[in-house]
Amino acid sequence: MTVGGEPGAGGRARLRVEADQVLTGDGSGQLIADGAVDIDGAGRIVAVGRRENLGPPPTEVRTVGGLLMPGLVNAHAHTPMTVLRSAGDGLPLERWLREGVWPREARMTPEDAWWGMTLGSAEMLLAGVTTSCEMYLFEEAVVDAVAASGARLVVTPGVIAALLPDGDVAGRIAQLVDFHAGHHRPDQLVTVGFAPHSVYDLSPEQCGEIAAVAGANDALFHIHLEETRAERQLVIDRYGKTATQVLADAGALEGRTIAAHGVWLDATDQRLLAEAGAAVAHCPQSNLKLGSGVAPVLDLLAAGIGVGLGTDGAASNDDLDLWEELKLAPLLARGLSHDPGAMDAATAVDLATRSAARAIGLSDVGVIAPGARADMIRIDLDQPAFRPGLDLLTHLVFAGSSRYVTDVWVDGRQVVDDGVLTTVDVERAMAEVGERGRRLAA
Numbered sequence: 408m409t410v411g412g413e414p415g416a417g418g419r420a421r422l423r424v425e426a427d428q429v430l431t432g433d434g435s436g437q438l439i440a441d442g443a444v445d446i447d448g449a450g451r452i453v454a455v456g457r458r459e460n461l462g463p464p465p466t467e468v469r470t471v472g473g474l475l476m477p478g479l480v481n482a483h484a485h486t487p488m489t490v491l492r493s494a495g496d497g498l499p500l501e502r503w504l505r506e507g508v509w510p511r512e513a514r515m516t517p518e519d520a521w522w523g524m525t526l527g528s529a530e531m532l533l534a535g536v537t538t539s540c541e542m543y544l545f546e547e548a549v550v551d552a553v554a555a556s557g558a559r560l561v562v563t564p565g566v567i568a569a570l571l572p573d574g575d576v577a578g579r580i581a582q583l584v585d586f587h588a589g590h591h592r593p594d595q596l597v598t599v600g601f602a603p604h605s606v607y608d609l610s611p612e613q614c615g616e617i618a619a620v621a622g623a624n625d626a627l628f629h630i631h632l633e634e635t636r637a638e639r640q641l642v643i644d645r646y647g648k649t650a651t652q653v654l655a656d657a658g659a660l661e662g663r664t665i666a667a668h669g670v671w672l673d674a675t676d677q678r679l680l681a682e683a684g685a686a687v688a689h690c691p692q693s694n695l696k697l698g699s700g701v702a703p704v705l706d707l708l709a710a711g712i713g714v715g716l717g718t719d720g721a722a723s724n725d726d727l728d729l730w731e732e733l734k735l736a737p738l739l740a741r742g743l744s745h746d747p748g749a750m751d752a753a754t755a756v757d758l759a760t761r762s763a764a765r766a767i768g769l770s771d772v773g774v775i776a777p778g779a780r781a782d783m784i785r786i787d788l789d790q791p792a793f794r795p796g797l798d799l800l801t802h803l804v805f806a807g808s809s810r811y812v813t814d815v816w817v818d819g820r821q822v823v824d825d826g827v828l829t830t831v832d833v834e835r836a837m838a839e840v841g842e843r844g845r846r847l848a849a
């Protein structure tokens with residue numbers, strides 16, 4: 408590397424992080440050996456490359472070895488549900504919601520949600536998941552908890568007619584417009600969207616109205632879509648058309664849309680989503696655990712639909728470790744298509760990073776590139792699973808795991824240091840969630 412030189416000369420870098428390998432995450436799977444990433448004082452990446460090709464180092468240089476890659480992006484989560492982990496196990500979606508989840512959620516307090524979000528955010532950061540797109544109630548608690556953990560947050564407060572005591576959907580929408588005005592602060596790691604639960608919970612008019620409000624605020628419209636066959640049939644029986652067609656006809660796909668699951672989308676639905684520029688959050692582990700099926704992810708990609716991986720909530724997964732989806736997505740795509748070439752490791756990584764970030768409306772995270780936010784993780788390559796090391800990217804997807812994540816930066820700030828999360832009292836959060844989870848289950 409270049410040594411000496413005038414500190415900080417030739418750039419605005421405050422910190423240089425040097426690693427044995429840098430996976431930039433530009434979709435190509437290219438690795439930079441003996442790489443370095445320069446980060447400015449505002450948490451933005453200003454240069455990436457081989458150490459010898461970068462300018463003089465800034466005053467602070469950290470040589471970490473291993474692999475640097477973009478932080479993972481969880482495109483669909485209900486993270487406070489860590490307090491409901493294991494609720495309703497073995498039930499299909501409809502009964503899982505009505506018997507396992509909603510009765511407990513009706514008893515939840517904002518403090519329960521805060522501790523659930525805190526523990527889940529800790530779980531994600533320790534696994535190298537630096538951003539999550541949250542669909543949940545208790546939005547104030549979600550924002551507050553993540554501000555403390557230091558993760559990046561896309562918060563899309565839910566509108567669930569079945570849970571509104573007086574069915575006042577209009578009142579809830581008005582509340583969320585105020586919430587957007589008060590909390591949408593991308594420069595402080597928080598982006599706010601709107602999340603109608605589903606077409607089977609809300610009317611087409613209500614979905615259209617929420618989409619219009621989201622559009623007027625240039626905000627993300629986040630909805631569950633085509634998760635189970637029974638739900639698909641319910642909507643067809645009620646409206647004589649699929650949920651996707653209901654949304655399209657209600658004008659609800661005209662803004663930035665992310666549809667969670669998409670397991671049962673047919674070719675017409677896929678065409679409508681592609682034409683609308685909508686994205687799908689692919690949640691293979693949740694869909695398998697609830698027996699819902701497997702989304703046609705290869706068809707979605709072929710149709711030009713943006714796809715990001717998601718865990719869904721901790722009661723349908725049951726963890727928030729996106730490395731499992733990173734491995735499961737290509738395995739399922741290959742297994743079901745009988746084609747081992749159907750999804751390569753670079754594509755899988757893309758679905759967990761850059762593509763997921765785009766799907767939730769973030770254009771400057773999910774990559775290590777000049778101009779991007781410095782959301783990065785370090786992987787310890789000095790592990791048996793990473794030998795012989797001839798194809799590191801394939802090792803990462805098919806032999807890798809969250810347990811090899813040692814360091815995490817969000818917006819240039821290091822929040823996990825040598826396996827220790829420095830922002831959250833994890834022991835306390837575990838104790839709180841244990842106690843609160845038992846109370847909610849009683």
Ligand SMILES: [Zn+2]
Pocket residue numbers: 483484485631667719720
């Ligand atoms: Zn969900």
